[in-house]
Each structure stands twice: as C-alpha cells, then as structure tokens.
Amino acid sequence: TTTSSAPAPAETSASSSAPAESSAPAESSAPAEGDIPMGDGTQTIYLVSKGFQHRFWQAVKQGAEQAGEEFNYKVEFVGPENEQAVTQQLDQLRTALQSQPAAIGFAALDSGAAGPVLEEIQAANIPIIAFDSGVDSDIPLTTVSTDNRAAAAEAAKNMAELIGNEGTVGLVCHDQTSATGKQRCEGFQEWMQENAPDVKLLEPQYAFEVGLAANTAKAIIQANPDIAGIYGSNEASAIGTLQGAVESGADVVVVGFDSGKAQLDAIRNGDMAGAITQSPVKMGYETVVAAIKAIDGQELPKVIDSGFAWYDATNIDDPEIAANLYE
Amino acid sequence: MSTVATNAAPAEQSRVQQFIRSSLQQLFVFAALIVVFVFFMIFAPNFSAGVVIPNILLQAAAIGTMALGATFVIGTGGIDLSVGTGMTFSAVMAGVFMSAEFMNLPLGLGLLLVLIVGAVMGLVNGLLIAYLHIPPFIATLAMMMVTRGLSLIISNASSIKIANPDYSAISNGRIIPFLSNAALIFVILGIIAAVILGKTLLGRYALAIGSNEEATRLSGINVKFWKALVYVTAGIFTAFGAILYSGRFGFVQPAEGLGMELQVIAAVVIGGTSLSGGRANIVGTMMGALLMMTLTVGLQMMGVAQQWQLVVTGIVVLLAVYADILRRQRASAV
Amino acid sequence: MSTVATNAAPAEQSRVQQFIRSSLQQLFVFAALIVVFVFFMIFAPNFSAGVVIPNILLQAAAIGTMALGATFVIGTGGIDLSVGTGMTFSAVMAGVFMSAEFMNLPLGLGLLLVLIVGAVMGLVNGLLIAYLHIPPFIATLAMMMVTRGLSLIISNASSIKIANPDYSAISNGRIIPFLSNAALIFVILGIIAAVILGKTLLGRYALAIGSNEEATRLSGINVKFWKALVYVTAGIFTAFGAILYSGRFGFVQPAEGLGMELQVIAAVVIGGTSLSGGRANIVGTMMGALLMMTLTVGLQMMGVAQQWQLVVTGIVVLLAVYADILRRQRASAV
Amino acid sequence: MTTLLELKNVSKTFPGVKALSNVHLDLNAGEVLGLCGENGAGKSTLMKILTGIYTPDPGAEIWLQGKKVEVRNTNHARDLGLSIIHQELNMVPDLTVAQNLFLGRPGSHRAGFVDDAKLNAQAADLFDRLGMRLNPKAYVRDLSVARQQMVEIARALSYDSRILVMDEPTAALTLAETDALFGMIRDFVTPETGLIYISHRMPEIEEITDRVSVLRDGQYIGTVVTKEVEMREIISMMVGREVSGDARPRTMPESDEVVLKVQGLNTKKLLRDVSFEVRKGEVLGFAGLMGAGRTEVARAVFGADPRTGGEIFLHGKKVPIRNAADAVRSGIGYLSEDRKQFGVLLDQDVKANTAMAAMKDFHIGGFILDGKIKTVGTEYSQKLRVKTPSVNQLLGKLSGGNQQKVVIAKWLVRNCDVLIFDEPTRGIDVGAKEEIYNLIEQLSTQGKAIIVISSELPEVLRVSHRIAVMAHGHITGFLDNADATQENIMELATVGKAQLKGNAA
C-alpha cells in the first residue's frame, strides 16, 4: 500500500494541520503572511457553494463558520439543489450580492457561466474569492481549491498499484457535466492511459446516488467478469460502488473519493482499498480567511491550495489525515 | 315556465369591469404575494423593493413563461413533465444554432429555429397524447427522458456558451428603465397567453376539453387536433422560456432542468388553475411564479438554512393553496 | 323481457380461473418484460439469467414496494409525489432509531417505528387531501419538499450508517437460496397488496372513489376516512421500501430520493393502473417495476452510453404503454 | 308526403351484446316520428348511428332524401342536416351557457378569435325567440339538470337542421316545460323537416307524434299511426305483452307511527322552513316545478348538502346528520336524480354497484365476501330485470334505464327504513316503470317510509299516499291522494313568490 505521494504532497500534509488548532492557521497555509484583522461582527461573508445537501459541503460550511467566529464575521452559506443547477447557483450568487455582504466566496459549478454576475459583484466593489474550483475570470482575487485532476490521478496511481498495473478498471463518476465531475473522471483516465498501458479502462458510467451507483457497479461487474477494480468519484458513488461489489460477491478493488462514516468504516475494515480526501473544513476556513484579508485590502496569491491526500487503512488515523475526514 | 327568472343578463358589462372582476378572483394569490413580500421587507436584511423586485421579475421570467404554456396544458386536464428538460433541450439547440463553435447563425434565424424546436417538441407530445392516446403523464415523462438524453448527446455533456451579446440582451437588456427585458417579455407573453386563453378558439377549446372532453367531441370539435395544438403552444412557450433562461447568462448547461417541471406546475396551480382541467387563470399563473421566486430570494436573504427553506416553501405552498380553497368554498356557499 | 338474461352467471367461476383470466389481462406488460429480457440475453454480454434475475429482483424490490402503495393512491385518482423523498425520510429515521450514534434501538422496535413514521407521513398527506381538499399533486409536492428538508435537518446532511448486521440481512440475506430476502419480501408484500386491493373494503373503496367519488360518498361511504387510509397505506409501503433500500447498504444518504417518484409512478402506469383512477393492477405494478429495472441493468450491461440509456428508456416506456393501449382498444372493439 | 330519411338493415354489435339487428326506420317530411322501446331496446344506439357517433355493422344503409349517404362523424352529420339531443347531458360545465351553445359551431369566431359579447347577444336572441329564460352568461356547472337540458334543446334547435333527433329530452323536465318544448317542436316541424322523438312517457308520445316506430330487443317491431291506435297497443308492441296500470296506489299505510320527521329545514340558497313527516308504510310524494327545491330537500335531509337550520328525527329521536354516511347509518337511502354524476360507478361492474351502499353486510373484518355480493347482485338484477349479459358487466355498458335499475337495486340491498327516490323512473320504460311502482308499493307494505320526488304528475299520483307540493323552496301544501288532482297540485306548485312572503311574515 502506498501513502500520500501526490504531486503536491508536501503542502498537503503541511496545510492539513487544519483549523482545529487554528490559533495559528495563517502560518500553516497562507503563503502571504498578512495578519488577519478582527471584524466588528456586523459584516457578512457570503459563501455560494455547489451544494448543501452533502456532508462535504457541510464540512466546508463548518470550516467557514469557524473562521467567521474566530474573526468576528457573520457567515452565510448557500448552494444549489444539485451539481447541474448552474442557473440556480448564479441566482443565489446574485441574491447574495443583493444582501450586500462584505465579501463573497464562490464555488462555481460551471467555470464559464458566471461572468456577468461576477462583473456586477465587481462593480459593487465586493471582493470575491473562488473556492473548490476555479472560475474563467480575472475577477476573483484568489482561488482556494483542490486540484481535482491531480487528486484523481493520485487515485488512479493507487488503483494501478493495488491491481498490479494490469486488468480491467471501471469508473463510476458522480457527475457528467460539472468541471469537478469531469476532472475527477478525466484525471483518473489520463493517468491510467499515460502510466498503466496494461490497464483496460471501461467507459465511465455516471451515478450520483448510492442506489444508482450500486446498481451501476453491479452491471459493470456482471458485464465484465474479469474486472479488477472500480473507482467511485465521490462519497455516494464510492459507497454505492462498494455495495455493488459486495452484492456481486466479486473480488474487486474499490477506490473512492471523499469521506463519510460508511466510507471510513469500509476503509478501516479493508472492504475499500482507500480513497482520496480533500480538506473541506480547511477549504471553508481558508476561503473566509482570504475574504477577510481581501476586505482588509491585502494582496492575495493567485491560488491557495487546500490540498488532498490518499488515505487507507494504514494512515486513516494519522492526525493530519484524520483532521480532514468527516463522518 | 320557471318563475325564478334568470332574466336578460344585466346590461353588457364593460371590459374594464370584467377585467377588474376577474382580477378580484385572482386576488388571493396576489394577496399571498403581498403578504410574503411585506414579510421579507420587514424581516430580511437588505430586502429592498427597488433592488429585489426587478431581480425577482428577471429570475421568475423564464419559469413563469414556461408556466404560461403549462397553464394551457393543465387547462385541458393534461400535464407536461417534459417542460424542464424540454426547456434545457431548446436552450441546447439555441446554443447549437447560435454559438460560435457550432452553427453561428444570425440571431433572428437562430431564435426562430429555437421556437420551431419548441413547437416540434410540443408536437411530439401532442401526437402521442391526442392521437395515440398515451396518458399525458407518461408521454411527457418519456419526453422528459428523451429530451434530457438528447441534450447531453448533442452538447457532448458540456455547457455551451452563446457569446452573442445581442442574445444576452434579450434577457438582460433594459428597454424600459429598471425592468430587464426578460421581465418585459414575460409580461408581454403573459398578455398574449391571456388573449389566447380568453379570446381565441384555442383557449376556448382547451378549457372545453378539460371540462368535458366527450361533450366537446360531440359538439363536432376535432378534439385531437386542438389538444395537439395546445401541446405545440406549450412547446413554444417552453422555447421562449429557454431563450430567456439561457440568455441571462449567455450559456447553457445541458444537464439542468430536471425538477423544474414541478416548480412550473406548482406556479400554475397556486395561480388557481385546476389540475383536473376546465378552469385556467393566466394572471394567477404569473403571480404564482412570482410568489415561488419571492420565497426563494427572500428566504435566502433572511439567511434561513437551506434545509429549512425547503420545509418553509412546502408549507407556504400548502397555505397558499388551502387559503384559496377556503375562499372558493366560502364564495360558492354564499 | 330481456332476452340476454342476467341469469345465473355462467356457473360460479373458480378462483383459479379468475386468477388466470386476470393474469391474462396483465399479459401485456409481462410480454414486454419477456421481450426486453430476451433481447438483453442476446445482445448484452454476460447478461445471464441466473445472475441477473436475482440481481434485478433485489434492485427492483425497494422501488417496486413503493409502487405497490402508489398503486392504491393512483387507484383513487390521486398521486403521490412525496414517495421518493418520503422513502429517504423514513430511511433517515431508520438511521436515527437504529444506528449506534443515535438511539441504537433493538431491530424489532426500530422497524416498527419506521413503519409508524411512514404511516404518519401518509396520514399527513391523507389529511391534507381528504379533509382539507388540497389537490393530491400539491399536497404531496409540498410533502416532498418538507420531507426532503427534514431528512437533511435531522441527519445534519450526513449519511448515516446502520451497522446492525441483522438490519442488512433484511435485504441481503437469503432465506431462500438464490433469492435475496429483499426480493422475497417484495413478493410477499405484493401478495398482501393484491389481497388488500381485491379482497378488502379498503381496496374496493379506493377504486370506487377513483371511479366516482361523489357517487361513493352518496352511497354512505365515509370517503374522507377511506381516502386518508389509502395514503396511510401508501406511507407504510413507502416505509417498507425505505427499509429494503437502506438495508441493502446499511447506509442512508439524506439527499437521495428526488426523482424516484417518477420511476415509481411510471412502474404503476406501465403496469396498467389508470392515472384517472378506478382501475388498478398490483401484478402489473410489480411487472412494471421489474421492466424498468431490467432496462436499466440491461442497457448498462450492453455498454450503452448513459445519455442514450435515457433516450432508449423513454422510448421503451412509450412503446410499452402504447402497446397496452392498443391491446385494450382491440379488446373492447371486438 | 315525401320520405325524408330511411334507415335500412341497420345492425350493431357491441362486445357481448347485439344491440340492433336489421332495423328499419323511415321518417317523412313534416312529421314527428315517435321511437319507442323498452330500456336497452336500441333506440339510442340507432340514433347514434344515424348521427355518426357509432359505425354500424357492414350492410347498413342510410338514405337521405333519396340519396344514399355515409355519415362519417358528428360534423358530417351536422353538414347533412342531422342533429341530436343526446339522452345524457353533453354540456361543458366550465363554460357559460352561451359558450356551450356555440361551441364548435362554424361562424362562431372570426379567424380564430371569439367575441363573447356577440355570443351572449346571439344566445339571448335565441332564448327570446324560443321563449326560454336562461342567462347566457351563467356557468353551466351552476345550472340544474333541467336547465342544462333546456340549453341542450336550444342548441339543437338553433342548428336549423332538417332532421332533429330528441332522445328523451323531457326526462328532466316538468309538465310546464314539456308543454313549452312541444311548442318549439311544432314550430320546428315544417314541410321540409322532420323530427324523431324518443320518450318513455306515453302521454307525450300520444300528444306530439304523428307516427310511432317500435323497437324491441334490437329488433324492428313495426310502425303505427299515432291517431289510429291506443297507447296500450304501442306498449304491448314494446313489451310483447299487456301492461295495465292503475292510476292510484293500491295500498294504504296501516300505521300512524312517524318514522321520519323533518322540522324547519333551511338551506342557504333555497329552502325556507320545510317541515314534514313520513309515517311507517307511507309514500310521501313531492311535486313541484323545476327548481322548486325538491332535490334540495332530499339532499339536505340526506346530509349531502349543508343545512343552515332544521332538525331531523327518526322514530322520534333526533339524529345529527352531517353527511351522507351519517344518513345511511341511521337508515336513510337516497336515490339521486343525476345518475351519471351521483349514482353510479361506470367503470365497475353491476354486482359491485349493487353492493356499494351495503358493504357492511358484505365483509368480515374488512375482507370482502365476493360470493355473497355475486349472489345478491344476481338476485336483484333478476328481480328488477336488469338487462345485462352478466353481473360482471361494467355498468358503463348498460343502457341508461338499466343503469337506473342497478341504482335502485343498490338501495334495496341496503334495506333502509327511509328511502328517498328522486325521479326514480327517469329514463325508464313503461314496463319497468310499473315494476318500480310495484316495488315501491311492496316496500311500503314492508313498513318503509318512502319519499318519491317526481316531475311526472301521473307518477306522483300513482305512487303517493300523500303529496307535498313545493314552490320556491317552500312547501305550499299537502294533499291526500284521494283529494289530489293534477289541477290542484299545479295550483299549489305555482304559488307566487309574493304570496309566500306574505305567509311567512
């Protein structure tokens, strides 16, 4: 088994010291070492995320609220119904603008769509921070994100090792159209194609719910009895995939993404080989911190990496990993 | 004969009177809208009418326009579940026609083609329902799947950008100060829909079919034809909705639209149109769409957690419909 | 007088005969199922009956169970849009009752409470619809939003794990070799539903209400009560569905369930139950659920791209319903 | 005299039913042809074939003024000058009277736009011309059945057709309205036109028709000239045997025990202080003009509509009736006048409909006793001579009259103490009518308290021991059968509003 060795592992482990002990979060991650001014409690920082109904986003929210409490800012947090609801998200962004916050954080579902609203926000002189994934625009002052493509590549790399660099591998991706969804699928495929010529990749299937993912995984397994591994690109896909594998009784290596109680248990007891975790709490925290700095007029770096890490049964309880896992 | 004379109808009412009377009938959803609005003015920070009203109008325009078409369908006693994904499909086709990467057609031609796409979609629904007698729920459910699939296939599951600034101006421009064109177009389409419903054979027959299809048939009306035409009309309104929706951000997301049909139907029903057909109300539909959007915007601005927004919206929808039912019961008991 | 005498109806038909005759009526969806199945046997690699049938049964069990309840609702001429999110809500409550982090109740008590949750959900729907006269579409749409919100609130938007292996065994265990318990329970519940529909007052009155509510009321039947009871029944089936669904994974995802209502309704209608009420068919519903699931599994195994799966499923649903309509027309034209 | 229309060799087969076989019919110019036959004889079916709604079995011929035609659909029929008033109401409830009147009519719009003001004016003109008092702007859903029937009649007359078919147009009408209708019919018939008139009311047939054709069991029996025969003879052609009818009830109630007592009944819309009693074994008739409020009394007593005042006593005990279930539980049965809307489950079978009101007797612990339902259903179908291939037939496939019998059976099975029959013989043929009268009589001798609401005065006189007459929501008087005549009933039924107010004050 491997431990984290992603393209940016050093920062990852460093940065993942997390807001928990956030007495000194600034030193841990922010390349720009400004100090963080306290707010007066009246100003609001508004985060428009990609969702609200999954634990991942709740963890982001939690991090954001932590930072808000610490520095005396109010934090509002919204997200659309699902990861296809781009226009709903943009409406939420505009409504956020109308409530006149001091700063806005924005996790764009579609990197190209937000232009007009971002211009409005800029015109209203409200600083905007991108998080989770980037935006095709110069307007956000910085982007706090995970490199999803690299993270997916890390998953692929581990998968390849686990199956001995050969065999058939299936993908159950969680979303077909969003940038994150695509990157998590493509990053995995690209790494395999470049580095594991003996691995046969199946056409990716899409399933955003546990039940769908389980059924999909079973169909993949039945159609390909020689299957060696399946990758699930978020919590629901990964858990569903695992269930599908269990129900089929097939010996399949399942590699996942994100965390959550069921996934953690599965990894602990070895049913799932391992998964990639991002640092959602930290991502929320850093986004708010960056916003506060922006309100203060400080310069921000172009990108703030919130990191990711591979975890499996061997390192799941390491403090720097555990801090980024949520149940 | 009967002595309780019905007597020659009270001298011909003027149109204005008629309109006021019928507006009074719609008062209920209007009252609900006002109540909700005032509530947010008081309790939601920064919810100021000047900024929020144009915004709500802009955001409600697309769904409201789709709801106009759905009012006809529901008036016949039918239903259109494909309105959300059909909207997306029309928008994807707008992208195909007008974006630089695809056909890059001139605006006028592009728009015309989008409307034709909407009409064809409606026609397919209409043929399935009127001529093959497939229940509307099933026919449009199938169309929902098919249009969603096609959107993803055609767009290759990528969002499409329509860079043409004129396209964007259809929604975002302001011919009238303070009112986005989307809102203006919504209102104009609303007036057109009201005229079609109240003053044309199409509207008359739609409601007749919804009220008693067999009697309508026996009156010598080609029920199949008019029913199909109702779905075509709804398809055209859906295409208008697609233009307003995608024009706002100059951009189309091919996987959107699922679930939107429920919002559309809710707007229609809150507006007083009966799901069993026969009675329909265009002004009510418009108010219904605005009410839903006001709730969305207001609750967000109040900072209500989103889980709770769902609960609150559900309850407000219930209250609005229930109050309307109570009012009608009282009215008919007098 | 009459020559076509009423006369002692052709000697009392045996139950078996009756059953065969009514099965023949359901033949159509059954035939469609066979056709689809054989198609996949030929064209989908590794689609072998031995493996796939238990699998399809397992996967269809939850939705099929929910569809059993929905058959009653649709039989009254109503609809239940809250069945998907209501299922999730029941599952979340199962998590609350039985997972270690929450109440950690013993299995029996936990299951009972889950069924009670389903019944209460149904009761709320029933009261809104039967006693407050809110149209089923709206009442259950509101419930859809409310239950979805509550699921997220109660679970704190986290998935809940129910570690109890006995809970898992409800779905995944195999009392009968080769057949998962979920499938077995589905079949048993199907038989119970068929008995309720065909042999009890509840079923009789549900269809009477769907056929002519006013006439049923004037026959001295407490329509409100029985209608509410139909929704309660549906709620209980939904809770059973929730147990089968979440039991499969020992795991509950509170954001799931949206959109499932359409699959459920599609299964019911494909099975021959009329959306306008008055006619319902339990065996048909079960076949309908299996047909939908066979399509999903088969198309995936054939390696059809998912966009195309949507299109194909839409078209097959249309064909299935249309062929059934043709058959009925022919039957009544003879 | 020229032959306007000739039907030859018409047969029609429905699944399981041969509704018509080789029927012949001819209509002369300038005449009213009566079409008689028992329930299910095939009258409506024949007329539906004539007007393009059903396609006949191959071999049928329709000759219009000497030309053979094929009627393709309703519109084509109308183009050929054929129009029909159907037995069942065919109104669109959510449209207004005027909108209904001109629905689907060429020339009712300009380039697809409709002008309601113009339609209203035209409708008002038409009503004036026909002497009907109807508000063109009223919604049809708010009209009573009788008024809807008037709209249907107006619509059919306004088509200026050459041949008009009226399928039981007076089923919902009272005598006065029937007279008015006959006036319209006489105006309609000119040397160029002809009218086919279907009714189960023999006096009407006698009064309005020139010739009568008779069908029995889908067979053509013959045609007679009305003036040359006694109605008895037509009836025996219809039923194939003699039917005699007493004019008055043959039994008298024996008990003084009051079963149902209604006191001070008021409703929001119409009823004012309606009080009456029905004794054990008594048949109380309700007479009155259209809209007098008889149905409203029945519905209020039965709990189908809300009361604003008034008390109901059963066997001397006050019963709180708030809805139909309460009423049925306390032993009241109500047979509605609007069968299609309130009486039957069209897509359920005969036996299920028969058992519907008495399900308490047909289940054990919620489980239904299908065998018992079938036995009882068969028993009552035979008793009432319901014409159906079996008790498993869907009710929607029975003729109107046979549906009515099933509804009656439903209440007989329930075995209530109080039975309210609202227009019990509407659409029922003479033979069956007499059977129903006998049934009512039997029930009264069994000690039931019975209310019969009827718009046919002979019927009221035939069955009632006492008669309550209503006008404008008031009971204007009670008459013992012995004292009652058509004349003194009409007198009470036409008491003016002003007089009533005077009384009340």
Ligand SMILES: Nc1ncnc2c1ncn2[C@@H]1O[C@H](COP(=O)(O)OP(=O)(O)OP(=O)(O)O)[C@@H](O)[C@H]1O
């Ligand atoms: N659509 C149908 N399907 C099956 N049978 C039918 C249908 N319509 C009529 N019938 C049958 O055809 C026969 C003739 O019916 P029809 O309605 O013409 O009788 P009718 O003479 O008009 O009787 P009534 O006086 O009761 O109206 C009846 O036995 C009836 O059950």
Ligand SMILES: Nc1ncnc2c1ncn2[C@@H]1O[C@H](COP(=O)(O)OP(=O)(O)OP(=O)(O)O)[C@@H](O)[C@H]1O
């Ligand atoms: N002039 C009218 N126009 C419209 N509706 C009327 C009129 N007069 C009475 N009605 C309605 O018709 C009904 C009249 O009462 P009801 O039906 O009890 O009369 P009825 O004596 O049974 O007469 P019938 O059943 O023959 O119409 C009431 O509901 C009343 O509102």
Ligand SMILES: [Mg+2]
């Ligand atoms: Mg008839």
Ligand SMILES: [Mg+2]
């Ligand atoms: Mg009456």
